[in-house]
Amino acid sequence: MDIRDLQIFLAVANEGSITRAAEKLEYVQSSISIRIQQLESELKTVLLHRNRQGIRLTTSGEALKSYAEKIIFLTQEAERVVSDNSIPRGRLRIGSLETTAAIRLPFILADYHKxxxxxxxxxxxxxTEELVQSVLKYELDGAFVAAPVDHAELEIIxxxxxxLVLISRGQIGSIDGPDKLRNLTLLVFRVGCSYRRKLEDWLHLEGIIPAKLMEFGTLEGILGCIYAGLGVSLLPRSVIERAIVRYNLQYHEISDKFLRTPTLFIRRKDSYKTAAVSEFINISRKRFSIDESGRPIS
Structure with a gap:
C-alpha cells in the first residue's frame, strides 16, 4: 500500500464523499475514484458502499480507516522526531473550547509566536467531546478541554x-440560587460542551427543570442573545470580564464549588512530545496563571 493512497482513502472516509475529498485534496474527482478502486483491488475487498447520498464504509473500510489513521500519524511523527532538535518548529495542531479560544488563547498564541x-x-x-475524539484520532496534537475527562489513552495536564458564573442582561435582577432559573431560557452550547453538562447536572441535582434550552454554536451568538434579553447562560467568569466592555451584561456568582472547573490540556500518551508541544504547554500554564495586565491570578 502506498502512503498517499491511505491519505486519499482517509480523506474520503472523513468527508463522507469523494467529491468533498477531491476538493479538500485539490485532486480531480476521477483520480480519487481510480486510486480508491486500485486500493480495493490491491486489498481484494470492497472498502466503500457508494450511493446518491455519498459513501459509507464497509466493515473492511472501517478496519482500514483505523489503521490508516495510525500509519499516517506514525509517518508524520517519525518526521517530527528525526527533525526535532529541541528548537520548536514545524506543524502544531491545537484544539480549543470556544470560550478558551476567545479569552485565553489570543495571549497564549501571541507569546508563543513571538x-x-x-x-x-x-x-x-x-x-470537549469533539476535541477529545479529534485528539484520539490523531487529528490534533493537543487540545484545551474542560474537566472532567478520563481516558486511558490520554495524557491529561x-x-x-x-x-463558572451565570451571565445575564443588566435589567435582570439578582440570581442568587438555581430556583431563579426555573422560568428563564437557558442559552447553551451544543451537546458535548462541558459547561452545558455542568449546568444541566447542577439543575438536575436541585430538582429543577428549566423552562427552555436554546442551543448555539458560537460564544458570540450566546453573548448577543443575552444582550438582547433572550435568556441567561453559564460561562467562565473570564468571559464576562471581557464581554462587559461590549455588552450591558452582569454576572451572578455561585457559591457551589461544583461549578468551578479545571481547564485541561490533553494529548495522546503514545505520541512523541516534541519541543513545540512542550513549550506550548509551558506557555499555556504561565498564561493561565496571570490576567491580561500581567498580574498573578489567585
Whole structure:
C-alpha cells in the first residue's frame, strides 16, 4: 500500500464523499475514484458502499480507516522526531473550547509566536467531546478541554481553572440560587460542551427543570442573545470580564464549588512530545496563571 493512497482513502472516509475529498485534496474527482478502486483491488475487498447520498464504509473500510489513521500519524511523527532538535518548529495542531479560544488563547498564541516563529500553528474549536475524539484520532496534537475527562489513552495536564458564573442582561435582577432559573431560557452550547453538562447536572441535582434550552454554536451568538434579553447562560467568569466592555451584561456568582472547573490540556500518551508541544504547554500554564495586565491570578 502506498502512503498517499491511505491519505486519499482517509480523506474520503472523513468527508463522507469523494467529491468533498477531491476538493479538500485539490485532486480531480476521477483520480480519487481510480486510486480508491486500485486500493480495493490491491486489498481484494470492497472498502466503500457508494450511493446518491455519498459513501459509507464497509466493515473492511472501517478496519482500514483505523489503521490508516495510525500509519499516517506514525509517518508524520517519525518526521517530527528525526527533525526535532529541541528548537520548536514545524506543524502544531491545537484544539480549543470556544470560550478558551476567545479569552485565553489570543495571549497564549501571541507569546508563543513571538518566542517560536518557526512553528506553523493551526487551531480548531469545538466541544470537549469533539476535541477529545479529534485528539484520539490523531487529528490534533493537543487540545484545551474542560474537566472532567478520563481516558486511558490520554495524557491529561491541568493548566488552569475557570470559575463558572451565570451571565445575564443588566435589567435582570439578582440570581442568587438555581430556583431563579426555573422560568428563564437557558442559552447553551451544543451537546458535548462541558459547561452545558455542568449546568444541566447542577439543575438536575436541585430538582429543577428549566423552562427552555436554546442551543448555539458560537460564544458570540450566546453573548448577543443575552444582550438582547433572550435568556441567561453559564460561562467562565473570564468571559464576562471581557464581554462587559461590549455588552450591558452582569454576572451572578455561585457559591457551589461544583461549578468551578479545571481547564485541561490533553494529548495522546503514545505520541512523541516534541519541543513545540512542550513549550506550548509551558506557555499555556504561565498564561493561565496571570490576567491580561500581567498580574498573578489567585
Amino acid at each position: 518566542s517560536y516563529p518557526e512553528v506553523d500553528l493551526t487551531l480548531k474549536t469545538g466541544t 491541568e493548566v488552569g481553572a475557570e470559575e
